[in-house]
Amino acid sequence: MKKLLVSLKKELLLLMSDKVGLLLMYLMPLLLVFIITLVQDSAFKLVNENRLELLIINDDKGAMGDSLINRLKLSGNFAIEIDDNLSINRLKKETLDRKKLMSIYIPVNFSKGIQSNSAKISNLMLTEFGVVDSTSQTKNKKALKNAQIDLFFDPILQENFRLSIMTGINTIISGLENQDMMEQLFRDMGYDKIPDHIRKELIAKQAPINPVPAVEGEGASVPNSSQHNVPAWSLFAMFFMVISLGGNIVKERLSGSFIRLQTIPSAFLLTIWSKIIVYLFVALTQLTIMFMIGIFVFPYIELPQLELPSSIWPVITISVLSAIAAISYSLLIGVYAKTQEQANGFGAISIIIFAAIGGIWVPSFVMPEYMQQLGKISPLHWCIEGYYTLFLKNGAWSELTGSLIFLTLFILGCQFFTYLKLRVQNYI
Amino acid sequence: MDPIIAIHDITKIYGNSKSPSLDDVSLSIFPGEKFGIFGPNGAGKTTLISILCNILKATSGTVTYSIDGKEMHLKEILPYVGFVPQDFAFYPELTAKQNLHYFGGAFGMDAKKVKSRTNELLQTLGLDTVANKKVSTFSGGMKRRINLAIGLIHEPKIVFLDEPTVGVDVQSKLVIIHLLEELNKKGITLIYTSHHLREAEDFCSRIALMDNGKIITVNTVEVLLKENNVANLEDLLINLTGKQLRD
Numbered sequence: 174m175k176k177l178l179v180s181l182k183k184e185l186l187l188l189m190s191d192k193v194g195l196l197l198m199y200l201m202p203l204l205l206v207f208i209i210t211l212v213q214d215s216a217f218k219l220v221n222e223n224r225l226e227l228l229i230i231n232d233d234k235g236a237m238g239d240s241l242i243n244r245l246k247l248s249g250n251f252a253i254e255i256d257d258n259l260s261i262n263r264l265k266k267e268t269l270d271r272k273k274l275m276s277i278y279i280p281v282n283f284s285k286g287i288q289s290n291s292a293k294i295s296n297l298m299l300t301e302f303g304v305v306d307s308t309s310q311t312k313n314k315k316a317l318k319n320a321q322i323d324l325f326f327d328p329i330l331q332e333n334f335r336l337s338i339m340t341g342i343n344t345i346i347s348g349l350e351n352q353d354m355m356e357q358l359f360r361d362m363g364y365d366k367i368p369d370h371i372r373k374e375l376i377a378k379q380a381p382i383n384p385v386p387a388v389e390g391e392g393a394s395v396p397n398s399s400q401h402n403v404p405a406w407s408l409f410a411m412f413f414m415v416i417s418l419g420g421n422i423v424k425e426r427l428s429g430s431f432i433r434l435q436t437i438p439s440a441f442l443l444t445i446w447s448k449i450i451v452y453l454f455v456a457l458t459q460l461t462i463m464f465m466i467g468i469f470v471f472p473y474i475e476l477p478q479l480e481l482p483s484s485i486w487p488v489i490t491i492s493v494l495s496a497i498a499a500i501s502y503s504l505l506i507g508v509y510a511k512t513q514e515q516a517n518g519f520g521a522i523s524i525i526i527f528a529a530i531g532g533i534w535v536p537s538f539v540m541p542e543y544m545q546q547l548g549k550i551s552p553l554h555w556c557i558e559g560y561y562t563l564f565l566k567n568g569a570w571s572e573l574t575g576s577l578i579f580l581t582l583f584i585l586g587c588q589f590f591t592y593l594k595l596r597v598q599n600y601i
Numbered sequence: 602m603d604p605i606i607a608i609h610d611i612t613k614i615y616g617n618s619k620s621p622s623l624d625d626v627s628l629s630i631f632p633g634e635k636f637g638i639f640g641p642n643g644a645g646k647t648t649l650i651s652i653l654c655n656i657l658k659a660t661s662g663t664v665t666y667s668i669d670g671k672e673m674h675l676k677e678i679l680p681y682v683g684f685v686p687q688d689f690a691f692y693p694e695l696t697a698k699q700n701l702h703y704f705g706g707a708f709g710m711d712a713k714k715v716k717s718r719t720n721e722l723l724q725t726l727g728l729d730t731v732a733n734k735k736v737s738t739f740s741g742g743m744k745r746r747i748n749l750a751i752g753l754i755h756e757p758k759i760v761f762l763d764e765p766t767v768g769v770d771v772q773s774k775l776v777i778i779h780l781l782e783e784l785n786k787k788g789i790t791l792i793y794t795s796h797h798l799r800e801a802e803d804f805c806s807r808i809a810l811m812d813n814g815k816i817i818t819v820n821t822v823e824v825l826l827k828e829n830n831v832a833n834l835e836d837l838l839i840n841l842t843g844k845q846l847r848d
Contacts, residue, residue: 179706183692183699190694190735429690433704433751436654436684438676440707599658 176439180447187421188451194417198455202410202463206403210476213398224252225338228268228276230259235284237320237349242279244345250338261323268325275330275338278323286320287350291357299361322346397477403467404560405533408495408553410463411456412527415503415520418452422507423516431600441600449500456496482563487570491559494580498552501587508594527551532558555579603667604629605759605790606653611662613648613814622648623659624814635781635791637805639798639834641842644811646794647687650761653792654684668758680708683757685749687764687794693737697728697747700736701754708755715754722750725780742773749777753784760784762793766800778804798834808834812842 188195227245231238245251259267261278268276324342326335359367366372425431425444434440467479482488503520510516528534530544531551540548548554559576562568595601606629613623623645630636638646651657653664655675666678673681691700698719705715723729726746731739736747749765762781766774778800785791795801801808802822809819818825818841822834831837 175711176707176709179703182706183695183703186695186699187692425692428693429686429688430692432656432686432688433684433690434707435656436679436682437704437707438679438709443707599656 176443177447180440180443181450184444184447184451188417188455191417191421194414194420197413197416198410198459199462201413202407202459203466205406205410206463206466209406210398210402210471211474213402214476225250225275226273227251227253228259228264228271228273229253229255229279230261230264230277231255231257231279232261232281233279233283234281235288237284237287237353238279240349241283241322241345244348245342248341248345250341264323265325269327274327275335276325277342278325280321280323283320283322287353288357290320290350291354292361294354295357295361298358304362320346320350399467399471399477399479400564401561403463403479404564405557407460407463408556408560409524409528409533411459411496412499412502412524412553413521414452414455414499415506415524416517418448418500418503419507419510419516419520420513422448422504423510423513426507427513435600441595445504445595448504449497452500452503453493453496456499457492460492460496480564482567484563484569487563487568487573488560491556491563491573491576494577494584495552495556495559497584498556498580498587501584501591502552504591505587508591524553527553530554531556549579552580552583555583602631603670605632605634605667606630606792607665607667608649608653609663609665611649611652611659611664613645613652613657614660620814621660622814623652626662626814626816628809628816628819630790630792632790633785633788635785635793635804635806637801637808638792638794638811639801639808639838640811640817641838643813644842645814646811647763648814649811650763650792650794654682654761655679656684666759678759680755681758683752683755683760685752685760685762685765687767689744689748691736691744691747691751694735696733696735697723697739697750698732700747700751704751705754710755718754718756722753725776726750727776742769745769746773746777749780753780757789759790759792762791764795765793766795766797774800798838802834810838810841817841 229242229245231242233239242253242255246253254271254273256267264276264278267273322342324339355371356367359371431441434444464479464481468481472478506516506520506523510519528551530540530548531537531554532540532548533553537545537548537554555576559573559580562572562576566572592601608626608628611623611626612621614621626645626649638649640646648657652659664675666673666675666681668678668681692703695703701719701722702715705718706712710718719732720729723732726749728743728746728750731743736744739747745766745768749762752760752762760781765781766777769777781791781793781804793801793805805822807819807821808825810817810825820828825837826832826834829837829840831840
């Protein structure tokens with residue numbers, strides 16, 4: 174026990190002297206979680222809460238252009254600037270000059286296009302219902318091109334945001350078209366306009382969408398960017414201990430310290446155990462700090478608060494297993510790498526690849542099938558699966574089986590190959 | 602007198618190598634000796650010391666140790682063995698004091714004893730003024746001295762010294778040799794390798810000359826010089842091992 178304490182003290186001193194390693198292990202996850210959560214949250218707010226700045230040229234001669242602008246304003250999603258003095262030729266340049274992410278050109282025939290379509294559909298419907306004789310259909314009406322608006326966008330706008338915004342604008346145009354079609358229908362049936370009570374019903378709200386997370390149990394909250402990002406980036410940083418621990422082992426090996434330890438009874442194994450204990454402490458404090466920040470600091474900077482699962486023991490279990498997996502992997506790299514550069518380079522790149530295929534950066538479900546299968550070799554995949562099961566799906570012990578089994582096998586595999594190498598080199 | 606180390610027919614073959622690095626080596630070293638092992642590069646000196654200190658395993662053969670009349674095997678002898686490798690073997694990120702405290706504690710010494718022994722060694726080796734400085738900031742000579750101090754922290758009965766004075770200035774060399782002489786006076790057995798043959802000639806009571814993994818000859822310096830009719834160890838080495846390069 175006395176020897177273990179001495180060895181632990183030495184490992185702590187070595188850790189404290191590794192300022193870069195400490196920064197990587199404690200500061201990097203903080204920055205990552207703050208930055209990624211802020212970015213994702215801002216992107217969410219850009220589409221859903223903040224008002225996107227939109228420059229509009231309305232050349233439409235009818236009322237539909239104005240109606241479209243009014244509805245865009247009413248949607249609350251856009252801060253609209255109208256400049257009818259601009260020409261469409263200058264709109265591209267002005268979009269960028271005025272720092273707008275998007276701009277819309279409403280053409281001269283926008284209203285006519287919508288009305289023409291409405292008239293055509295109304296006529297077809299009335300003919301179908303037998304209200305109007307097919308022979309009395311307006312035959313000579315010149316067909317107009319479909320109503321179309323041009324949407325200019327800053328190329329930096331990512332496709333998913335652009336599509337999301339286009340879907341929103343499309344919905345508004347569809348509303349306009351439907352309303353115009355109903356009005357046309359009533360006019361064709363001899364009314365001056367849609368009766369007010371029907372208009373009210375038509376304008377009545379769309380069927381609302383109630384988002385309900387598909388999780389076990391009652392009272393589960395809707396997952397937010399913190400629930401995704403805090404565990405994900407904490408794990409990423411935890412596995413980055415390979416730089417500190419792996420490098421530290423190579424350094425000790427090359428500096429001859431390991432050789433001296435071979436001449437001291439039981440000192441080598443105690444050193445390995447001390448490293449495991451110290452880095453387990455590091456990994457768990459990393460997680461604790463990150464979770465604390467998610468819970469207590471995020472709300473003060475307008476980020477969604479991290480909510481811990483109701484049952485804490487599964488969280489502790491997954492956290493400890495993830496930490497031991499990260500430590501075991503670092504030991505393996507440290508023992509097999511020939512130089513510190515090799516340990517740092519291979520260690521860092523392998524963690525980045527494990528994170529990428531494991532679903533830390535983008536969720537696994539958006540990857541092609543073969544990538545999803547490949548991702549299963551990544552320990553980070555099973556760690557994050559465990560956390561998502563707990564943090565997002567309110568999962569129980571039984572749902573953690575996959576993660577627990579894989580992580581245990583991964584740890585045993587790494588430890589076995591580490592032991593093998595140390596044995597061959599006569600260290601133990 | 603029983604030998605403190607008795608080496609019987611030790612052979613070491615590395616990996617897939619065809620020729621052995623140690624070839625049937627047998628040797629006895631007696632308590633209180635200052636025993637030198639010399640030879641050209643690749644002779645097998647470091648391999649032999651590594652086997653004696655548990656760093657390498659012999660392919661065949663046995664080594665037995667005897668401390669105070671009690672026969673011991675390799676694992677049992679380790680607490681009594683001090684090892685001063687040719688390459689620095691310490692934690693450069695730690696201070697001199699922290700290094701000595703750690704290695705003393707690793708040998709199971711109690712904290713009080715470690716402290717007093719640390720102070721004693723730092724003072725003897727002229728490192729007391731830099732006791733709290735990181736070893737990475739030390740000069741070559743200071744590093745060589747702390748490397749030696751670590752090997753002596755637990756008051757071993759046998760000390761293996763692989764080139765303990767390589768790359769140091771004259772002042773550091775004198776301090777190191779003086780300390781080793783003092784230790785030997787207390788009955789500690791020293792097993793020593795060096796390329797400084799002049800230094801070895803003065804220091805060692807008995808020497809073994811090695812070449813190609815074999816022991817060529819073992820005796821006191823005086824007897825060897827007389828038998829081979831040469832003036833110094835350098836001439837003896839050239840006489841017995843030839844002039845061809847061994848790198």
